[in-house]
Amino acid sequence: MTAAMPSRRRGLMLVNPKSRRGGAALEPVIARLEAGGIDVVVERFETPEEVSADIARRRHEADLVIVCGGDGTINSAAKGVLATGLPMGILPMGTANDLARTLAIPDDLLKAADIIVAGHQRRIDLGEVNGHPFFNVASLGLSADLARGLTPEAKKRWGKLGYGLAAIRVLASARPFRAQTIGDDGAAVTVKTLQIAVGNGVHYGGGTVIHEDATIEDGHLDLYSLELKNVWKFGLMLGAFRRGQHGAWDEVRTSKSTEFDIRTREPREINTDGDIVTETPAHFIIRPGAITVFAA
Missing domain, CATH: 2.60.200.40 (Tumour Suppressor Smad4)
Structure with a gap:
């Protein structure tokens, strides 16, 4: 399903600087996203607990969330995107990047950004253990x-x-x-x-x-x-x-x-x-x- 998108979208980019590729230069990626109609606000965080809290706090300032990190970082965003209903883009910057592999999102960050720009959305399941x-x-x-x-x-x-x-x-x-x-x-x-x-x-x-x-x-x-x-x-x-x-x-x-x-x-x-x-x-x-x- 491809949802209709406004001409400009607001993207909240959450970056884990401690991930395996957390020090990678994101300027070319941001430029690709902005050229594709996404105005990006970048937030870097120190602890996993900050991720979902930040999504919830800024839910009315964003049309989508972009998570930059590995599987642990994406997991940290799960409660936030579940509570807000915001669609999530993934820039795989971790070690294993298993969710990105499951969704056929490439390790190349510019190509991963292109997937977000294209706007094709899928609804996926979420597992839960003891909440x-x-x-x-x-x-x-x-x-x-x-x-x-x-x-x-x-x-x-x-x-x-x-x-x-x-x-x-x-x-x-x-x-x-x-x-x-x-x-x-x-x-x-x-x-x-x-x-x-x-x-x-x-x-x-x-x-x-x-x-x-x-x-x-x-x-x-x-x-x-x-x-x-x-x-x-x-x-x-x-x-x-x-x-x-x-x-x-x-x-x-x-x-x-x-x-x-x-x-x-x-x-x-x-x-x-x-x-x-x-x-x-x-x-x-x-x-x-x-x-x-x-x-x-």
Whole structure:
């Protein structure tokens, strides 16, 4: 759907200077946007909490929001764009840029700006766990341990290689835990697992696919549980995970639902789009078509 746009639009550009490409020169991008009819006001922020608060505060001064950063930065804007209904443009400046990949937004910032100028909009789903939004995936276990150990400095220095180096360290010390999962049918399943991931989008972790049939507009969540006895077997499964075909392995349990409850004996941290935000017990829901984005 392409909405009718006024001749000049007002764009609130929110920049995360700490993102991997946060120091990139934005003047050419702003010039491209303004040549395309978007008057840009730039705001740089220091903490994630400022992002949604700034969107809400300036909602009557903007026709659209432009988020410059990685998946964590975009996640920080979710509550603001959800509350205001403003459409969101994305300039991918992070390490993984998984939401941009899902929406086919290129890493080239000028080409990404062209998508915003073109004005084509899509309504996408938003996941939520214990009231915290996520676009890509929320998980506990290995990925939460990975998120805790992967510092912003390591992301900036090593990029995607940093994920691989940190993953090797996490795998070496991984221990399974017991959890109970409950879908919207009310059936409870008890598992002994290394990781449980609940996906809303398509990509996570730098391009890994949550499920080969997943879209960010399908109105449901995709869950998998990694139930390996030997963690090093995970190396044999990497290709299947990259393609979203991991459910073919006996050691991976998968399911789809519009909501999930996950319970563990002891509270376990939950990572949403790269940041630890809550812990179990956890209630996951889907908000279909909740966010409007500019996409190809």
